[in-house]
Structure formats: C-alpha cells, structure tokens
Amino acid sequence: MNRTRDRPVTAADEHAHAWSPQTARARFREGLTGPTAGVAAGHTQANLIAVPADWAYDMLLFCQRNPKPCPVLDVTDAGSPATVLAEGADLRTDLPRYRVWQDGELVDEPTDARAYWRDDLVSFLLGCSFTFEWALARAGVPIRHVEQGRNVPMYVTGRDCRAAGRLRGPMVVSMRPVPPERLGAAIRESSLLPAVHGGPVHCGDPTALGIEDLARPDFGDPVAADDGDIPVFWACGVTPQAAVMASRPPFAITHAPGQMFLTDARDEQYRLVGID
Amino acid sequence: MNRTRDRPVTAADEHAHAWSPQTARARFREGLTGPTAGVAAGHTQANLIAVPADWAYDMLLFCQRNPKPCPVLDVTDAGSPATVLAEGADLRTDLPRYRVWQDGELVDEPTDARAYWRDDLVSFLLGCSFTFEWALARAGVPIRHVEQGRNVPMYVTGRDCRAAGRLRGPMVVSMRPVPPERLGAAIRESSLLPAVHGGPVHCGDPTALGIEDLARPDFGDPVAADDGDIPVFWACGVTPQAAVMASRPPFAITHAPGQMFLTDARDEQYRLVGID
Numbered sequence: 001m002n003r004t005r006d007r008p009v010t011a012a013d014e015h016a017h018a019w020s021p022q023t024a025r026a027r028f029r030e031g032l033t034g035p036t037a038g039v040a041a042g043h044t045q046a047n048l049i050a051v052p053a054d055w056a057y058d059m060l061l062f063c064q065r066n067p068k069p070c071p072v073l074d075v076t077d078a079g080s081p082a083t084v085l086a087e088g089a090d091l092r093t094d095l096p097r098y099r100v101w102q103d104g105e106l107v108d109e110p111t112d113a114r115a116y117w118r119d120d121l122v123s124f125l126l127g128c129s130f131t132f133e134w135a136l137a138r139a140g141v142p143i144r145h146v147e148q149g150r151n152v153p154m155y156v157t158g159r160d161c162r163a164a165g166r167l168r169g170p171m172v173v174s175m176r177p178v179p180p181e182r183l184g185a186a187i188r189e190s191s192l193l194p195a196v197h198g199g200p201v202h203c204g205d206p207t208a209l210g211i212e213d214l215a216r217p218d219f220g221d222p223v224a225a226d227d228g229d230i231p232v233f234w235a236c237g238v239t240p241q242a243a244v245m246a247s248r249p250p251f252a253i254t255h256a257p258g259q260m261f262l263t264d265a266r267d268e269q270y271r272l273v274g275i276d
Numbered sequence: 277m278n279r280t281r282d283r284p285v286t287a288a289d290e291h292a293h294a295w296s297p298q299t300a301r302a303r304f305r306e307g308l309t310g311p312t313a314g315v316a317a318g319h320t321q322a323n324l325i326a327v328p329a330d331w332a333y334d335m336l337l338f339c340q341r342n343p344k345p346c347p348v349l350d351v352t353d354a355g356s357p358a359t360v361l362a363e364g365a366d367l368r369t370d371l372p373r374y375r376v377w378q379d380g381e382l383v384d385e386p387t388d389a390r391a392y393w394r395d396d397l398v399s400f401l402l403g404c405s406f407t408f409e410w411a412l413a414r415a416g417v418p419i420r421h422v423e424q425g426r427n428v429p430m431y432v433t434g435r436d437c438r439a440a441g442r443l444r445g446p447m448v449v450s451m452r453p454v455p456p457e458r459l460g461a462a463i464r465e466s467s468l469l470p471a472v473h474g475g476p477v478h479c480g481d482p483t484a485l486g487i488e489d490l491a492r493p494d495f496g497d498p499v500a501a502d503d504g505d506i507p508v509f510w511a512c513g514v515t516p517q518a519a520v521m522a523s524r525p526p527f528a529i530t531h532a533p534g535q536m537f538l539t540d541a542r543d544e545q546y547r548l549v550g551i552d
Contacts, residue, residue, distance in 0.1 A: 057333040064336065064348050072340050191548045194470055199548070272467045272475070272548065 006097065006259070010038035011149035017041045021086065021262040025094040028262075033096040033111055035151035035220070035258035037130045037143075044196065044267055045260035046073055046085065046125040047237030048095060049244075050253040053078040056122040058165030062243060063124065065162040069171050069239035071127040071195050073263070079119040085263035092117050097256035099241065104248030113253050121253065126237040127196035128260050129174050131267050132189060136176075139185035144177055145223045151258040152176070153217035154236050158210020159201075161239065169243030172218070173201060173209065173233040177225035186232055195270040202233040209233060219257035282373065282535070286314035287425035293317045297362065297538040301370040304538075309372040309387055311427035311496070311534035313406045313419075320472065320543050321536035322349055322361065322401040323513030324371060325520075326529040329354045332398040334441030338519060339400065341438040345447050345515035347403040347471050349539070355395040361539035368393050373532035375517065380524030389529050397529065402513040403472035404536050405450050407543050408465060412452075415461035420453050421499045427534040428452070429493035430512050434486020435477075437515065445519035448494070449477060449485065449509040453501035462508055471546040478509040485509060495533035 009016045009024075012034060016024070021043045024036070036045055051059050056078070063070035074083050081091040092113045100108040100116050108116070129152070133143050145152045152174045159171045178186045183203065191199035202209055214231060215222045219238055225231070244252045255261060285292045285300075288310060292300070297319045300312070312321055327335050332354070339346035350359045357367040368389045376384040376392050386392070405428070409419050421428045428450045435447045454462045459479065467475035478485055490507060491498045495514055501507070520528045531537060 057336065060333065060336050060340065061351055064340075064351055075337055075340060194548065272470065 006034035008035040008037060008149055008151060009096070010146065021264050024262040025086065025089055028096045029090070029093045031111055033259065036096060036260045036262065037133065037152060037258065038146045040262050042134055042267055044073070044263045044265040044270060045128040045130045046263055047128050047240070048091065048123060048125060048253070048255040048261055049240040050121040050123040051249055052118065052251055053120045053122050055166070055249050058167045059124055059240070061164035062161070062167040062240070063126065065164050066171070066239065068197060068201060068235035069161065069237065071197060072124060073127055073195060074125045076123040078122050081117070083123070083125060085125060085265050087264060091123050091261065095255050095261050096259040099254045099256050101244050101252040101254065103250060104245050109256055116253060118251070124240070125261060125263070126240070127270070128237050129197045129234050130260060131196035131270070132193045134267055135189040135193065136186055139189045141178055141182045141186045144225065145221070148223060150221035150223055152220050153214070153223050154219035154238055154257055155209070155211045156218045156242055161243065166249070167243050167247045169239070169246035171201070172236040172238040172242050174236045175214065175231050175233050177223065177229035178232045179226065179229055183230060183232070190234065192272045193267070193270055194272070197235045200232045200234050203230055206231055282310035284314070284425055284427060285310040285312055285372070286422060297540050300538040301362065301365055304372045305369045307387055309535065312372060312536045312538065313409065313428060313534065314422045316538050318410055318543055320349070320539045320541040320546060321404040321406045322539055323404050323516070324367065324399060324401060324529070324531040324537055325516040326397040326399040327525055328394065328527055329396045329398050331442070331525050334443045335400060335516070337440035338437070338443040338516070339402065341440050342447070342515065344473055344477060344511035345437065345513065347473060348400060349403055349471060350401045352399040354398050357393070359399070359401060361401060361541050363540060367399050367537065371531050371537050372535040375530045375532050377520050377528040377530065379526060380521050385532055392529060394527070400516070401537060401539070402516070403546070404513050405473045405510045406536060407472035407546070408469045410543055411465040411469065411547070412462055415465050417454055417458045417462045420501065421497070424499060426497035426499055428496050429490070429499050430495035430514055430533055431485070431487045432494045432518055437519065442525070443519050443523045445515070445522035447477070448512040448514040448518050450512045451490065451507050451509050453499065453505035454508045455502065455505055459506060459508070466510065468548045469543070469546055470548070473511045476508045476510050479506055482507055
C-alpha cells in the first residue's frame with residue numbers, strides 16, 4: 001500500500017502547533033500538505049469518508065457497529081461540503097491531501113477534491129486519535145512520532161469489523177510506544193475521549209492483532225521505541241478506507257492517512273465531564 | 277399524554293432484581309408488564325424504536341446527531357426480531373409493553389407486537405438510564421423512584437433535538453432528585469456510561485428546560501424528593517417517541533415508557549475502562 005511521503009506539517013513549520021484551525025485550513029486550501037499530528041493544539045481533528053448517498057446508510061450503520069474505529073462526529077447532507085464542526089470550511093479543499101477511490105481502487109491523491117466531488121456525496125467526519133495526544137502529553141506520555149517528526153504508524157489488523165449491509169473489512173489501528181510507567185495514564189486519558197477512538201484496543205504483542213512487523217506499517221511511518229516501551233494500539237479512522245478496499249463501493253473520497261480535517265471543535269468538549 | 281399505570285415489576289416481585297435477563301424476558305413474553313427499573317441487576321436495559329426501512333437512515337442519523345438522548349446499542353437487519361445484545365430474544369414479544377404508532381398517533385399499547393410486526397421494520401435499541409442506576413446506587417446516590425415503587429418521571433423539554441432528514445422533535449429527559457452531597461458522584465458515575473445517556477443535561481431549575489411542574493411528568497410517575505434534593509435531568513430514550521409524534525412517520529413500534537428491553541449485556545461492559 002502507499003506510504004505517505006509528505007513531511008509532517010509540524011516538522012515543516014515549528015509554529016503549526018499554535019495555528020488556529022482556520023489558519024490550518026487556509027494553509028491546506030492553498031496547497032500545504034503533510035501529516036497533521038501536532039497541528040492547532042487542542043482542536044479536534046477528523047477523518048473523512050465521503051460515499052454516494054446510496055451507500056450512506058451502510059456507512060452510518062458500519063460506524064455504529066464499529067464505534068471504536070469509526071466514532072462519528074458529523075454527517076453532512078448529500079452534496080454539501082459544509083459541516084457544523086467548522087464554520088465556513090469546505091470539505092472539498094480544506095484537507096491537506098485526499099484519496100479518491102473507484103470500485104475499491106485508489107485512483108488519485110489530490111490536494112483539492114473539487115474535480116471529483118459529486119452532488120450525491122454524503123461526508124462522514126470521524127474522530128481521530130491525534131485529538132487525544134494533547135491529553136496524553138499533558139499526562140506525561142511521550143508522543144514519539146511527533147518527537148521524531150513522522151506520521152503515526154498504522155497497521156491493518158487480522159480483526160474483522162462487524163459488517164453492515166454491503167460494507168465489511170478489517171480494523172486498522174494506530175500504534176504509539178508507551179513507557180510502562182505511563183501506560184495507566186495513556187489508557188485513562190484516551191478512555192475519557194470515546195469520541196476520538198477512546199481507550200486502546202490492545203497493549204503489547206502485535207501478533208495478537210495479526211501484525212507481523214511493527215517496522216513495516218501499512219500506512220504512515222515506522223516510529224522508534226525506547227527500551228522497555230510497550231506498543232499500544234488504538235482503533236484508527238483509516239478503517240473505513242480498508243472497508244472501501246474490501247467492499248468496493250463504486251466511489252469514495254477520503255482523507256490521506258494522517259492528513260486530517262481540522263475542526264473548530266475543542267478536544268475538551270469531547271472529554272467526559274465531571275470526574276471528581 | 278398517556279401515563280403508565282402498570283405497577284413496577286420490582287414492586288410486584290421482590291426477587292425481580294435478582295432475575296437473569298433470560299428470566300425477565302421469559303416473564304414479559306408470558307405477559308408480565310410494568311416498569312423495569314431495578315430488574316435483573318447489572319444488566320443493560322434498552323429503549324426500542326422500530327421504523328420502516330425507508331425511515332431507517334433518518335432515524336440512525338437522528339441518533340448520531342443526538343447522542344445523549346439516543347445512544348445506539350444495536351440496529352437490526354430489516355424485519356429481524358433478533359439482536360446481538362440478547363441471544364434467542366424476540367423483540368416482538370420480549371418487552372413488557374409496546375406502543376404502536378400510525379402517522380404519529382398512538383393507536384395501541386399491546387404486550388405482544390407480533391400482530392403489528394412488518395418485514396421492513398428496522399429496530400433500534402438505545403441505551404437506557406436505568407442502566408446507570410446501579411452505578412449511582414453503589415456510589416451512595418438514592419434512587420428515589422425505585423425506593424417509592426414508581427416509574428421514573430419523564431418530561432418533554434423545550435429543547436429541540438438536531439433534526440435529521442424528516443425527523444425532528446424535542447428532547448425528553450428523565451429526572452432523579454439527588455442530595456447535594458451526592459451530586460458529584462451522580463455526575464461522575466453517569467458520565468462514565470455514555471452508552472446509556474452519560475452525564476446529566478441539566479441540574480437544578482426545571483424551567484431552564486421548559487418544564488413547568490415536576491409533579492406532572494409527561495411519562496412515568498411523579499417522585500417525592502427529600503428536602504434539599506436537587507432535580508437532576510438526564511437525556512431519555514423516549515426522545516424518539518417524541519420525534520415520532522412531531523414528525524409523523526407512517527408507522528413505528530416502540531417500548532412503553534419505562535418498560536424496557538432486558539439485554540444480556542452487562543452494564544460494566546459499557547463503562548469506560550482504565551480510570552486509575
């Protein structure tokens with residue numbers, strides 16, 4: 001599968017973490033590309049999967065049946081490039097890079113999706129684990145892929161999602177190496193953000209998920225672990241792309257892995273409240 | 277609107293809290309009726325809303341856009357009375373009492389829905405706040421309606437849900453009076469169970485929700501509060517019934533308010549993990 005070769009935006013611009021989401025979207029609209037981990041601190045990032053209206057019920061049901069990989073933040077009206085999550089945003093232009101799919105095959109990776117947009121497309125915006133990285137960092141969990149200026153590594157697992165209508169496929173996970181003394185904090189902080197994948201699906205031995213080699217991710221970049229780090233796996237919003245590959249809907253537009261939509265929402269609004 | 281006049285099952289049978297969900301479903305299948313608060317301790321209860329397949333996308337989108345009142349636990353295939361949440365259960369017979377709706381009007385309240393079932397019905401099972409009452413009780417929060425042998429009081433609010441396709445309507449809430457010194461525990465424990473409505477939508481003055489008189493609930497029974505109790509309002513799974521009344525789909529079958537479907541799922545499996 002294709003690897004993302006763009007440089008992370010945070011590595012390309014040391015100020016990217018301080019951008020507003022409006023600034024980030026404007027830069028991406030102008031053509032800036034690259035993984036968005038670390039961009040616009042404290043603002044919620046989202047995965048995009050747009051399918052023809054005829055497939056929208058299957059996709060929404062697939063998300064409902066697989067809430068850890070596919071936590072739905074918004075669903076647009078057919079054809080609309082607007083979302084309640086970001087005032088004035090245009091989903092056709094405001095992501096760094098897109099993937100265009102025909103019959104389950106990747107046919108293009110443009111930075112602007114307007115040439116491919118259709119009036120019957122329903123867009124799903126799904127929570128992204130980049131969102132909880134701020135909470136992890138605050139709790140003392142190192143975010144090694146950001147430290148190393150790389151995209152997060154993502155792996156197709158041997159674990160099947162629950163099928164919905166015509167959609168089926170394996171779960172995709174992202175992986176972060178976590179020192180054992182920070183494992184509790186990593187689990188706690190991500191669990192409190194179920195809208196952005198929540199707690200991990202697995203910690204430790206990657207072969208339990210059917211992952212052969214952590215050094216060869218299916219998407220994103222390999223990340224160097226420190227001695228003693230435990231690999232921690234979270235369900236990933238690239239899962240719908242794996243479902244597109246497995247189920248072959250006639251058409252779909254997604255984000256490129258790691259190159260997310262920046263919303264105006266603040267991570268805190270998805271955090272479960274009232275833990276006293 | 278109609279009030280539930282059945283006696284609570286827990287008041288009718290002091291052993292009901294110790295029933296297995298299988299036993300509870302068998303009793304309801306035989307014709308036992310009544311509110312299910314306190315039945316089959318530790319097992320997840322669910323609201324039912326079944327609509328024709330032509331309305332299923334609108335309903336699923338309505339749930340996604342209103343996750344606090346409508347947290348989806350399962351969606352069935354069209355026509356199927358089976359659910360992954362309860363092996364061998366039949367959604368047409370295993371609830372204590374149903375409501376049948378035609379063009380938004382309540383036309384019958386049978387204890388068996390088989391005479392009304394249609395092959396194109398898609399059933400939605402939504403989380404119910406009875407589920408978190410066990411967690412509240414463990415944390416020392418009195419459950420006054422159970423103590424008083426009554427159905428929980430429910431109110432139609434002045435707060436509109438976010439519309440989805442042809443579906444719109446007001447949010448319905450349940451209310452529990454909570455002593456101020458237990459308010460933190462009530463918020464914390466329910467917040468950790470987002471699949472069954474999560475944390476409250478409002479505490480205190482009912483007029484802020486457009487509720488005029490706590491003594492006159494729209495569904496269920498009034499409940500007596502102790503001096504100093506604060507009324508705490510949680511989003512309620514009767515909300516789709518209010519949407520049916522407001523939006524008038526040609527046909528729907530729901531549970532009767534407070535008379536829920538008992539699943540085999542354990543409340544703990546919906547609790548967010550890893551709080552250390």
